[in-house]
Amino acid sequence: MLSRQHKLVVMKIVSLFSVVRGYNIPIIVLAQYLSAIFILAPEKRALDIILDFYLFLIVFASAITIASGYIINNFYDSQKDLINRPNKSMLDRLVSQKTKLTVYFSLNFLAVLMASIVSWRAFLFFSTYIFLIWFYSHKIKKYPFIGNLTAALMAVIPFFAILLYFYNSISFEEIENHMSHFMVISAHAVFLFLLLLIREMIKDLENLKGDLANDYRTIPILYSEKISKQIITVLTFLTIIPVYILVNVYDVGYMDIYFYVCFAVLLFFLLYLWKSNSKEQFLMLHNVLKFLIVAGVFCIVLINPSVLWHGKELISKY
Numbered sequence: 001m002l003s004r005q006h007k008l009v010v011m012k013i014v015s016l017f018s019v020v021r022g023y024n025i026p027i028i029v030l031a032q033y034l035s036a037i038f039i040l041a042p043e044k045r046a047l048d049i050i051l052d053f054y055l056f057l058i059v060f061a062s063a064i065t066i067a068s069g070y071i072i073n074n075f076y077d078s079q080k081d082l083i084n085r086p087n088k089s090m091l092d093r094l095v096s097q098k099t100k101l102t103v104y105f106s107l108n109f110l111a112v113l114m115a116s117i118v119s120w121r122a123f124l125f126f127s128t129y130i131f132l133i134w135f136y137s138h139k140i141k142k143y144p145f146i147g148n149l150t151a152a153l154m155a156v157i158p159f160f161a162i163l164l165y166f167y168n169s170i171s172f173e174e175i176e177n178h179m180s181h182f183m184v185i186s187a188h189a190v191f192l193f194l195l196l197l198i199r200e201m202i203k204d205l206e207n208l209k210g211d212l213a214n215d216y217r218t219i220p221i222l223y224s225e226k227i228s229k230q231i232i233t234v235l236t237f238l239t240i241i242p243v244y245i246l247v248n249v250y251d252v253g254y255m256d257i258y259f260y261v262c263f264a265v266l267l268f269f270l271l272y273l274w275k276s277n278s279k280e281q282f283l284m285l286h287n288v289l290k291f292l293i294v295a296g297v298f299c300i301v302l303i304n305p306s307v308l309w310h311g312k313e314l315i316s317k318y
Helices: 004-019 027-042 046-050 054-076 078-084 086-090 097-118 121-140 148-166 172-206 208-213 226-237 242-249 252-272 279-303 311-315
Strands: none
Touching: 004 054, 027 046, 027 054, 027 148, 027 172, 027 279, 054 078, 054 097, 054 121, 054 148, 097 121, 121 148, 148 172, 148 311, 172 208, 172 226, 172 242, 172 279, 226 242, 226 252, 252 279
């Protein structure tokens, strides 16, 4: 049996895991590696990409920067979360604000250190990214739409970190030869950005009470739930543009199946959105979007699913 002191330590570890949303970090790492293997460098052996030490530093720096972002966001949102997420908030409060800040600065220092080992460009990239996350959490997130846009952008930026890494050594003359890879990753990023932006706006509807009590100037508070739903509807239809580019202009293999399923789900999503008026209903819509985003990560494999049943390709010529 664990002693009382040991139980407290375990609970604090669980609390910190909750604060940094540790369940999201492996998904982000997997998404970056799958993007590198199937989109950015399909001509390279997958094993070479997996064992690339500098790519590992970029991916790890991205992961701990995002974790630190969750910490500073939790730090500033502690009062709001007491209303919107009382159970999670009570768990998160097992770790003191001082400890959260200590971990926050430590993770950021480690991320910048690892980035500096890769290149000065990576150092500059992550230094700017860390500042933007802090500025968003401290100031921007309280403002309508610009806060939603910034939150979605912050979630997409790590994919451009690996894009920067792979294209770091390419000369200006060679860029045109790699333009298709750049367009594919950009179209994926735009599609993901739109889903994340929609999710952020759903969160505003879900967290209405806490935002109102803490003077957050979100769209449903300033304008109305109806206006917020109209914007979400427009954004949902805008997802057609990046999907059209991916399916009809570039070859994404069998991943087009994922996009077709997405459209079907998003149509039902919109129908349910206009019938929703409670926190529980908006939470369900939030979870639907989260499922689509996570499923999209795993479905990157559908670009070349033969890897799944031809294991040798992972080691040899893929």
